[in-house]
Amino acid sequence: MMLKDTYDVIVIGAGTGGAIAARFASKFGMDTLLVDRKQREQIGNKICGDALGSEIFDLIGIAHPRGKELDYKLKGVRLLSPDCSKEFFMVDQNQAGYLVNRVEFGQRLLKEAITEGAEFHDKIHVRETIQENGYVKGIKCIDNDGNARKINAKVTIDASGFYSQVRETIESTYIENSIAPEDTILCYREIVRLKDEPVDAPDHITIHLTQDLAPGGYIWYFPKGNNTVNIGTGGPRQKGMKMGKIIKERYRRNVFDRLIRGEVEVLSSGAGIVPVRRPLWSLVDNGIMLVGDSGCQVNPLHGGGIEASMRAGFMAAAVARKGVEANDCSIGKLWEYNHKYMVGQGSQFAALDILRIALQHFDDEDLNFGLKKEILSGEDILKIAYAGELELGMMDALSRIFKIGLLDSIRHAGLLINLAYVHKLMTDIKKLYELYPRAGKIDNFPTWKKRVNEIYLKIKSAF
Numbered sequence: 001m002m003l004k005d006t007y008d009v010i011v012i013g014a015g016t017g018g019a020i021a022a023r024f025a026s027k028f029g030m031d032t033l034l035v036d037r038k039q040r041e042q043i044g045n046k047i048c049g050d051a052l053g054s055e056i057f058d059l060i061g062i063a064h065p066r067g068k069e070l071d072y073k074l075k076g077v078r079l080l081s082p083d084c085s086k087e088f089f090m091v092d093q094n095q096a097g098y099l100v101n102r103v104e105f106g107q108r109l110l111k112e113a114i115t116e117g118a119e120f121h122d123k124i125h126v127r128e129t130i131q132e133n134g135y136v137k138g139i140k141c142i143d144n145d146g147n148a149r150k151i152n153a154k155v156t157i158d159a160s161g162f163y164s165q166v167r168e169t170i171e172s173t174y175i176e177n178s179i180a181p182e183d184t185i186l187c188y189r190e191i192v193r194l195k196d197e198p199v200d201a202p203d204h205i206t207i208h209l210t211q212d213l214a215p216g217g218y219i220w221y222f223p224k225g226n227n228t229v230n231i232g233t234g235g236p237r238q239k240g241m242k243m244g245k246i247i248k249e250r251y252r253r254n255v256f257d258r259l260i261r262g263e264v265e266v267l268s269s270g271a272g273i274v275p276v277r278r279p280l281w282s283l284v285d286n287g288i289m290l291v292g293d294s295g296c297q298v299n300p301l302h303g304g305g306i307e308a309s310m311r312a313g314f315m316a317a318a319v320a321r322k323g324v325e326a327n328d329c330s331i332g333k334l335w336e337y338n339h340k341y342m343v344g345q346g347s348q349f350a351a352l353d354i355l356r357i358a359l360q361h362f363d364d365e366d367l368n369f370g371l372k373k374e375i376l377s378g379e380d381i382l383k384i385a386y387a388g389e390l391e392l393g394m395m396d397a398l399s400r401i402f403k404i405g406l407l408d409s410i411r412h413a414g415l416l417i418n419l420a421y422v423h424k425l426m427t428d429i430k431k432l433y434e435l436y437p438r439a440g441k442i443d444n445f446p447t448w449k450k451r452v453n454e455i456y457l458k459i460k461s462a463f
């Protein structure tokens with residue numbers, strides 16, 4: 001099919017966020033173009049932990065992974081304390097866990113977007129957006145014959161991932177162009193077939209919190225089948241440090257050599273960056289919407305972003321439709337996507353961002369103590385990880401201190417005080433995000449931002 005000059009909606013990037021956005025934009029009657037710089041067969045191929053929960057599929061009404069897409073179905077999460085003496089098995093009653101084959105999963109999402117009516121073109125490299133009179137009016141790209149093209153759209157959805165060139169070049173006072181390195185994690189992972197040993201804790205994905213072995217990050221061990229695991233680690237990027245080399249060496253020494261005892265076949269390996277901050281201040285401006293990693297819609301605590309990108313793609317498509325139908329794709333009209341996202345998942349991620357900043361500064365002794373004494377229960381941790389909620393009332397805190405014992409409480413007073421402070425800031429920021437300015441009240445945005453920044457200043461100066 002020939003590329004046309006104009007569409008209602010152009011979606012840049014056919015990852016999980018873009019494929020879902022294009023699928024629903026088409027379903028909602030929009031003339032939709034989906035482009036990706038990759039070759040069609042490579043869509044979905046991404047260095048990833050491959051884990052996601054089952055809930056999103058019912059939420060947006062699409063089929064759950066099955067057949068070749070589904071490598072493994074899990075019961076829950078196992079969390080290990082730094083010294084491995086304590087393990088929590090956490091099962092979310094609302095959902096199962098899936099380990100997907102990223103290529104098969106990505107190909108299915110793409111196929112379904114096309115079936116729904118989206119026009120897909122591969123090997124299209126988007127360089128930047130067309131910007132006129134303060135509006136994004138489409139894309140400037142290099143097509144698969146190497147020709148420069150301009151294609152117009154009423155709404156452009158950037159779902160081109162963390163490295164988004166579009167976000168970097170957009171002229172906007174609402175959308176940030178760059179993400180601070182300290183708000184990102186560099187990860188290295190391998191998928192290995194074990195030849196001589198069984199998979200450890202095969203019904204759960206394992207997360208090992210350890211500042212010693214994975215400073216500022218964690219080690220993961222995700223079963224992908226009876227004899228296959230996805231294992232990796234990540235840590236914050238630091239200016240002036242060769243993090244690629246550091247993280248790979250750390251993986252070899254602290255992950256692979258410690259966890260794998262016998263012969264393996266390495267099926268896949270590679271590194272990737274995950275943004276782990278709260279979502280961008282704004283995910284929209286005139287004629288443009290951001291979805292997925294491009295908008296930093298990733299759980300800051302565990303770096304999971306597949307679910308969030310799908311959720312955001314769905315929400316963005318619904319709001320884009322309203323703009324196109326009203327012939328008004330101004331920031332005021334598209335803002336509804338911002339508001340809907342921020343008061344929901346955005347508020348949870350903002351709270352988790354506060355916790356992430358704090359956790360990166362807790363030492364292993366505190367983490368061992370906190371987990372061993374169950375200052376936080378498995379249920380608490382599950383709630384924190386998925387909902388950004390840390391419920392710690394005064395009576396609750398007192399009863400936990402009695403459980404720990406007064407002497408230990410005094411010895412670890414710093415941790416308890418820090419935890420109480422983090423809890424307060426998490427609650428404050430969540431409430432503030434629930435007050436994210438509504439579409440008719442964008443004038444309140446600078447004041448709202450100022451209040452959010454004040455909370456961030458507090459957490460950053462405390463740790």
Ligand SMILES: Cc1cc2nc3c(=O)[nH]c(=O)nc-3n(C[C@H](O)[C@H](O)[C@H](O)COP(=O)(O)OP(=O)(O)OC[C@H]3O[C@@H](n4cnc5c(N)ncnc54)[C@H](O)[C@@H]3O)c2cc1C
Nearest residue numbers: 013015016017037049050051126161272292293304305306
């Ligand atoms: C090592 C690692 C482990 C992870 N583990 C997990 C996990 O276990 N669970 C989880 O939920 N999340 C995990 N994540 C995060 C998850 O992979 C992402 O959040 C998710 O894939 C985001 O999808 P997306 O659609 O926003 O972007 P992407 O999947 O990055 O898709 C972007 C698409 O845009 C295309 N593109 C980019 N630039 C251009 C351009 N200029 N022109 C045209 N096309 C372009 C790319 O080719 C790509 O197809 C992990 C990430 C990493 C790096």
